[in-house]
Amino acid sequence: DGGITQSPKYLFRKEGQNVTLSCEQNLNHDAMYWYRQDPGQGLRLIYYSQIVNDFQKGDIAEGYSVSREKKESFPLTVTSAQKNPTAFYLCASSTGTGANQPQHFGDGTRLSIL
């Protein structure tokens, strides 16, 4: 079945450590996104990519980095510069064309600080 796979489901970060969250899709979608979800807040866009080897900052990109070397993969690195990384991270993809095309989501990675 086509879909979006995020791993790991749970992740723990130590002080000063960088961690990488994986996102893989087999939907043949051009666009991929990373969101952060905190209790009581809407999904906030971290980074998005509309095509391989290209990505743009979202509303809260500071302390995060991404790469898009393959169409299927869009990993997110939470760097030590992100001082409040505890959150639920969601990866999404869309066809990237057509105004009425929705995003499809993975089941998230919950990141906590040790």
Next chain:
Amino acid sequence: EDQVTQSPEALRLQEGESSSLNCSYTVSGLRGLFWYRQDPGKGPEFLFTLYSAGEEKEKERLKATLTKKESFLHITAPKPEDSATYLCAVRRGTGNQFYFGTGTSLTVIP
């Protein structure tokens, strides 16, 4: 400034008690309004896309409608399995970005 506001924040219904969730939006150049369902610990699941005022979509007990300023998600005779958080999102007119509301947490009591 683009904004999406959902109300109420939380809603408790008795099984079979119909109600509506609201999503009001201000966005330059709406290119689509989307409803999602999110269960605890899971990613949002796509429900509906609405594109033009007057449009309606239905799926089982859910019906979504759209005006120029807001969208409603009507839930008819809800069941406990409809309990979830319902998210509304709009596609921004200037790019390929989506802007989400904070959601309505629905609890249906047997």
